[in-house]
Amino acid sequence: MKNTSILRVWTGAALLLATGVAAQAHQLWIGANRYQLSGPGEKPGPQTVYVHASWGHRLPVDEPPDPLRFAGYILFAPGSAPAPVASGEDGYRVARLDLEKPGLYWIAATYRPAFSTRVKTADGRQVYLPGPKDEAPADVAVQEGTLISDHAKTLLQVAGEGAREETLTQPVGHTIELVPLKNPALLAPGESLPLQVRFKGAAYQGDPVEVTTENSVATALGEPPRSIETDAQGRVDIPLAQAGVWLLVAAIVEPAPPELAAKADRVRYRCSLTFAVPAPGKP
Numbered sequence: 001m002k003n004t005s006i007l008r009v010w011t012g013a014a015l016l017l018a019t020g021v022a023a024q025a026h027q028l029w030i031g032a033n034r035y036q037l038s039g040p041g042e043k044p045g046p047q048t049v050y051v052h053a054s055w056g057h058r059l060p061v062d063e064p065p066d067p068l069r070f071a072g073y074i075l076f077a078p079g080s081a082p083a084p085v086a087s088g089e090d091g092y093r094v095a096r097l098d099l100e101k102p103g104l105y106w107i108a109a110t111y112r113p114a115f116s117t118r119v120k121t122a123d124g125r126q127v128y129l130p131g132p133k134d135e136a137p138a139d140v141a142v143q144e145g146t147l148i149s150d151h152a153k154t155l156l157q158v159a160g161e162g163a164r165e166e167t168l169t170q171p172v173g174h175t176i177e178l179v180p181l182k183n184p185a186l187l188a189p190g191e192s193l194p195l196q197v198r199f200k201g202a203a204y205q206g207d208p209v210e211v212t213t214e215n216s217v218a219t220a221l222g223e224p225p226r227s228i229e230t231d232a233q234g235r236v237d238i239p240l241a242q243a244g245v246w247l248l249v250a251a252i253v254e255p256a257p258p259e260l261a262a263k264a265d266r267v268r269y270r271c272s273l274t275f276a277v278p279a280p281g282k283p
Contacts, residue, residue, distance in 0.1 A: 026056050027249050027272050028065060028111050030073075030154040035245070035276035036185050037099065037158045046100045047158050051107050052092035057225070059216040059247055064092045069111040069150075076172055078103035078164035102160030104183065108172040111150035115264060118143040132263030145264040147256060149175060155275040157185045171198055176252055178211070178273040187277055189242045197234035199252055199269070204234030209250050211236055216245040243279040247272060 030053055037047040053070060056062025070093060073085035078101050085107070087095035099105060115132040119140035126143065129136060133145035151174035157163075169179055181194040195211070197204040208229035215223075218241075230236040238248065249272045256264040 026063070027270055028070075028109065028150040028152045029054050029057075029247055029249075029272040029274055030107055030109055030152045031059075031061060031245070031274060032107075032154055032156060035154070035156055036278055037156065038160070046098040049097050049099065049156060050094055051097065051154065052094045053109055053152070054092065057214065057247070057249070059214055059219045059245055061092070064090075066111070069114060071110045071112055074108045074172065076106035076108065076167055076170060077101065078105070078167050082172075097156075099156065099158050102158045102163035104163075104165050104167040105156040105158070106153050106167060106170070106172050107156065108151070108153040108174065110152070110174065111148075113147055113149045115145060115147055117145045133265075134262045144266070145256075147260060147264040147267045149267065149269045151176060151269075151271040153177065153271075153273060155180070155184065155273070157183070171201075174198075174271060175200055176204075176250065176269040176271045178248055178250055178271060180273070180275070184240070184246070184275045184277055187240055188280060189240060189277060192237040192239050194235065194237050195230075195248070195273075197230055197236075197250060197252075199234070204230070204252070205232060206234075208232070209234060209236075209252060211238065212249045213238055214247045214249075215242055217242050218244075240277050243277045245274060245276050247274050249273075 030051055033050045053065040054062045055065045073087055073095055075083050075085050085095050087093045117129050117131060117133050117136050119129055119136055119142055120126055121140055133142050136142050153172055165183060168183055171177060177198050179196045179198055181196060184193050197209050210227050210229055212225050212227045214225040228236055251268055251270040253266050253268045256267050
């Protein structure tokens with residue numbers, strides 16, 4: 001029986017062979033034109049911010065998201081129910097937000113799940129093709145199939161009297177997510193951000209999870225991303241060496257359920273978290 005919620009798209013073989021491996025390392029993430037906003041009492045009207053979705057791993061912006069897989073934004077505002085956010089229908093899916101209340105806000109998004117299959121070509125190359133194992137071309141040898149589920153969220157802060165921060169540790173309902181246990185906007189460069197990995201609705205417990213960290217300033221200087229592992233309870237302290245925008249990525253891999261055995265060997269759940277650490281002396 002076919003699962004209509006899972007996207008299965010095949011494109012030209014030449015393009016796939018050229019780009020499949022690089023695409024495997026990409027990740028959905030959300031960026032903003034600013035992450036810390038002044039309080040509504042400091043100027044008339046709400047605070048306006050623009051967010052965009054990116055597919056890749058290069059700050060401050062990478063490739064636009066796949067329009068067939070991008071499932072839209074959800075806003076989590078202090079004291080309010082989650083609400084969908086209208087955005088552009090192409091490109092980077094830019095969305096305008098007018099935030100009224102002082103406090104912390106989450107903007108979350110997901111990709112529709114998709115299959116990726118690693119194959120060996122006739123000339124011995126290992127490449128990735130989009131699609132399930134049972135739809136791979138006959139002239140390649142299937143090595144491994146993966147169902148990939150991507151999730152992303154970004155943290156915005158409106159400063160001001162009476163700012164509400166309970167949203168900070170509020171899960172957004174993704175299968176996997178990184179939950180900060182301190183407000184990164186209140187941390188100084190050189191301090192650490194404690195995080196909790198949540199998986200399938202609960203605090204993760206199990207083998208260490210690798211969290212990859214990238215900073216906008218370090219990226220501009222040509223420094224590579226760094227990785228750190230959680231403990232067995234899914235907790236980790238992320239060193240915030242410098243100010244700027246931070247992109248954190250984590251993944252958990254499980255065997256595919258029996259009903260997907262013909263299509264995939266495993267399921268990879270990935271998530272990203274973006275936020276900003278202000279420079280010393282700046283709000």
